[in-house]
Amino acid sequence: MGNYFPEGYQTQNLSRGGLDFYPEVLLEAYNSGHQVAHHTSAHLRLSNTTSEALQKDTAMLKKTFNSLLGTSPTYFRAPYVGHQISQEHASVLAALGIQNIIGWSVSTEDWKEARAQLHV
């Protein structure tokens, strides 16, 4: 069976992201002095995620970081919500060595454009 994609989506260039696909780019970014940080492995929506799932997910990502860079970042941004995460989740992250949780003050809202492109 597999995933069903409607007709329009098949022609759409479905872009992929993440360390599984572009590990070299991450290395390039890291080596050129940029900061890399956690964004959860599978782009979890934290309001629907248990702390165990978050722990598992972030540990996996951390392992990936370790194998790529030798280190693992201490910065984290929660998908969708930025810095607004529960204390439970924060403690889970702290146990993994992530103490800095970053939100945003200005968003370009480029995801809206992505959606607009899709509807074209």
Added chain:
Amino acid sequence: MRQCVGMPRREFEWLVVAALLLGLLPYLEVECRQLRRIWRHRVEEYSQPRLPRPVEVIDLDPSFGDEGFDVVTSMKGNDALQFLRTHVKIFVVVMEARVEQMKKQFRERHEINPWSTLVEEDFILLPAVHPEVPPSDLVDIVNTILVTANIHPVTSTNYNLKLPFKKRDCYAHISHAYALQRYIEETFEGKEFLVVLEDDVILHNSFESRLAAIVQLLMQPTTRIHRVPQPQSSETSPLPTTHSIDCVSLGYAFDSKVVNLAREVRYDPKGTGLRLAPQVTPPPQRSPRPGQEHKLRNTENYIFLPWGAMGYLITREWAWKSLKWFGMDIDDCLKGSNVAPSPERRLFYPCQRHLVIPPIVLEDSVRFGSLMGHNVSYLSSSRLFAKDVSERADFYIPIAELKKPTRFFSRCVVPGVLALTFDDGPTEFTSYILQMLKIVQAKATFFTGTRLFINYPMAQMPFFV
């Protein structure tokens, strides 16, 4: 009952026996399953090629500065032997005078230490100084190193090897180094094979440069000591010569790799704030005066693990043995109380060469740090004994960092400053972003995951941030 069924006696007896066997069947099956598992294990064990012994290429600790070897020789008795045993597995003997010195000292210490196997006969000199080894063998050895390390073939001109390793490939290349070790051991069978890596030769504490240093040592038999000029820029030598180390694990090359990893974790060369190294006063540079008794610097920052504990998994029995040697109670250690071994015995580990430790994982409840009498920060011992090195790196989160409160940022701390962040990467566009950032000379933060699909069907993922 037999009469009721109308069955002859003999058949009924057989029936009873069959019923008993049927009742025992589950137990028998369990037994069979265990036997089968053991058998399969054996078959796998024998069908696989023999695990090459790990190579131990450890320089004398860089925090000792230039006088690494002198530190060893100024130590006394068991300490010196133990230091050599645990810190230095292979020596490249580069100076004949030092060989004689070492032999003399070891002969003296042999009486002190009854289980010592490092006696005079165990020494073998590398081709660099050994007159009997023909130069062809030397070439073979070097070629093996290079072939196993996936380096282009060497001519006499390119001595100064820059190994084309990336950090992520290092783990793979360590296994090549195992093959090298195996080769060396087969060549010098039954002999203790020693390689001294002088501090002069070490560029910095990366595995690649160590390998390059060995190659350089082997390639130059006439100039016994090759002094590599210290690189000037901070990029080529990312690690400072003196810095505090969280942990020193003794044993295999894996361990040294992990230690290096821990060092790098604490060091923040790019200033990106990935990890802030705590302010530690650097230890003094010079060696202790001749009369002065040598002490390991920053002893509280070190953890000494027994041989092979990190490289391979440690058996319960082995842990128990070492605990017994330390005069500690295993129950205390299991409870997690801090039991310190006596200071004379702290540096010593009853190690045996080439001991293959079967992979038995200790329980999570065994707190290995307190087991050795040191305060160690770690998450769980399963991480410590993980097969994957990158998993084991999780071990090195300092307690101070764990205790730090979580900080939440929603705006820049410095006023008038913009922080660029790129989420959901890296994607195919990230390299272009990097080029653009390079042009404007700005640094950004990339928030990354492992598997992300952008423009995924909208019903499943309404929007990304």
